[in-house]
Amino acid sequence: MKHFIFFFTFLFVFSACQQNDMVDPTLEQPTKINYSTKNAPFNQKVAKKAEEIAESYDGVPKAISVNTDRKLLLAFQLDHMKRFQLKQKEKTIEKKLKKSFRDYDVTVSSDMKIYWETEKLINKLENLDKREMNKKVENIIQLSREET
Amino acid sequence: MANEQRKLQTKIMQEYYQLEKKNETKRPVVQNCLRAFLVGGIICSIGQAIQFFYMYFFHFTQQTAGNPTVATMIFLSMLLTGFGVYDRIAQFGGAGSAVPVTGFGNAVISAAIEHRTEGFVLGVGGNMFKLAGSVILFGTFSAFVxxxxxxxxxxxxGF
Amino acid sequence: MVASFFWAFVIGGLICVIGQIMFDVFHLTPAHTLSTFVVIGAILDGFGLYEPFIDFAGAGATIPITSFGNSLVHGALQEAEKHGLIGVLTGMFEVTSSGISAAIIFGFIGALLFKPKG
Structure with missing residues (x-):
C-alpha cells in the first residue's frame, strides 16, 4: 500500500513537471495568430501599437488588443511564476497605455476569459459592421468589470 | 498502605503513559501527509477543471467563476456523501478531504442525513451546522474584526 | 493552462498537508483545524496577501476552506468602501454566500434523498 502511494505521488509530480516543461517554451515564444484586420470596421493601428507596448513588458509573452473609435481593450497573458504580481502588472500596463493613447478609453485585463473572448472577436473582425463591433467590445469590457 | 497504592498506581500510570507514547510514535505522519497532499491536490485540480469549464462555456471570468465552482464542488460532495464514498475518501486522505470546501460540505450534509430520523425541524435543521457551525462562527467573527x-x-x- | 493545473494541485495539496500536520502533530480536532484555517485566511486577506495567492494558484487557493475567510473579508471590505463602517456588517456574506447557501440547500436535498446508514 505504502509503496503504491509513493509510486503514484512521484508519478503524478513528475509527469506534471514534464508537462509543465513542455508547455513553457511555447508560452515564451508565442506564435502570432494570423489574422488580417485590413477590413475591420475600425482601423486597428492603435490596437497593434498597444499590443507591442504590452509585450515589451517583462513576463508578458502575449497580448492581444482591439480598438473602436473610442475604446481600447487589451488582454494579456503572464508567465505563471509572475502571477503573484498580476494586479500590479495590470495597473502599470493600464497606466502606460492611458498615457500613450489619451483619446481612448482604455481597459486592460489579464483574465483568461477576457483573453479568449477578445481572441474570438479578433478572428471574426472582418465580418462585423461598426455597430456590432461597438456592442461586442462593450460586452467584453462589461464582463471584465464584473466583480466577484 | 496508601503510599504503596500510589506507587502501584503511578507504576501503572507510567506504563500506560509509555504505552501511549509507543502508540503515538507509530502514527505515520509522513505517510498521512503524502496521502493528504495527493487527495487534496486531486480535489483542487478537479476544482480547477470545473472553473475552466464555467469560464469556457458560460459567461464567467476567472474571478467570478469561483462562486459556481464552489457550489458545484459542494453538490458533488453531496452525491459522494450520500452514496457513502466520501467516508472512504476521508479515511484515506485525512486532512486532504477535510480542508477543501468539499470537507465543509460533507460535514454539513452528513450531519443533515444522519439526523433525518429525528425529524426535519429538530433533527436536520438543528444539527446541520453541528460541525460546520464553528467554521462559520470563527470565519465570520475574524472577518468582522x-x-x-x-x-x-x-x-x-490615512493608508 | 497546464501550469495552472499543476500549481492548483501543488498548492492545494500543500495546504492539506498543513492541515494533516495540525491533525497529527498538534492533535487538533478537525473543527479546530478548519476554524484555524478560516481565521488564517481572513487575516491573510486583511494584509492583502490572499488575492495574489489566488492569482497564482487558482483553485488551489479558492477550494481550500481558507478562501472562505478571504471572501468574507472581501465582501465586508467591498461594502465598507461604499457605505463606511456599517458596510462591514452588511457586506460580509455578499461574496461568500454561494458556499454557505450551496451547503444548506444541498444538505437539505441530501437529507431528503438519502437514508442514514447503520
Missing amino acids: VALIKTILIKWG
Missing part, C-alpha cells in the same frame, strides 16, 4: 480594523485604518489612518 479584520475588516473593521482595516476600514478604520483606511478611513482615519
Whole structure:
C-alpha cells in the first residue's frame, strides 16, 4: 500500500513537471495568430501599437488588443511564476497605455476569459459592421468589470 | 498502605503513559501527509477543471467563476456523501478531504442525513451546522474584526 | 493552462498537508483545524496577501476552506468602501454566500434523498 502511494505521488509530480516543461517554451515564444484586420470596421493601428507596448513588458509573452473609435481593450497573458504580481502588472500596463493613447478609453485585463473572448472577436473582425463591433467590445469590457 | 497504592498506581500510570507514547510514535505522519497532499491536490485540480469549464462555456471570468465552482464542488460532495464514498475518501486522505470546501460540505450534509430520523425541524435543521457551525462562527467573527480594523485604518489612518 | 493545473494541485495539496500536520502533530480536532484555517485566511486577506495567492494558484487557493475567510473579508471590505463602517456588517456574506447557501440547500436535498446508514 505504502509503496503504491509513493509510486503514484512521484508519478503524478513528475509527469506534471514534464508537462509543465513542455508547455513553457511555447508560452515564451508565442506564435502570432494570423489574422488580417485590413477590413475591420475600425482601423486597428492603435490596437497593434498597444499590443507591442504590452509585450515589451517583462513576463508578458502575449497580448492581444482591439480598438473602436473610442475604446481600447487589451488582454494579456503572464508567465505563471509572475502571477503573484498580476494586479500590479495590470495597473502599470493600464497606466502606460492611458498615457500613450489619451483619446481612448482604455481597459486592460489579464483574465483568461477576457483573453479568449477578445481572441474570438479578433478572428471574426472582418465580418462585423461598426455597430456590432461597438456592442461586442462593450460586452467584453462589461464582463471584465464584473466583480466577484 | 496508601503510599504503596500510589506507587502501584503511578507504576501503572507510567506504563500506560509509555504505552501511549509507543502508540503515538507509530502514527505515520509522513505517510498521512503524502496521502493528504495527493487527495487534496486531486480535489483542487478537479476544482480547477470545473472553473475552466464555467469560464469556457458560460459567461464567467476567472474571478467570478469561483462562486459556481464552489457550489458545484459542494453538490458533488453531496452525491459522494450520500452514496457513502466520501467516508472512504476521508479515511484515506485525512486532512486532504477535510480542508477543501468539499470537507465543509460533507460535514454539513452528513450531519443533515444522519439526523433525518429525528425529524426535519429538530433533527436536520438543528444539527446541520453541528460541525460546520464553528467554521462559520470563527470565519465570520475574524472577518468582522479584520475588516473593521482595516476600514478604520483606511478611513482615519490615512493608508 | 497546464501550469495552472499543476500549481492548483501543488498548492492545494500543500495546504492539506498543513492541515494533516495540525491533525497529527498538534492533535487538533478537525473543527479546530478548519476554524484555524478560516481565521488564517481572513487575516491573510486583511494584509492583502490572499488575492495574489489566488492569482497564482487558482483553485488551489479558492477550494481550500481558507478562501472562505478571504471572501468574507472581501465582501465586508467591498461594502465598507461604499457605505463606511456599517458596510462591514452588511457586506460580509455578499461574496461568500454561494458556499454557505450551496451547503444548506444541498444538505437539505441530501437529507431528503438519502437514508442514514447503520
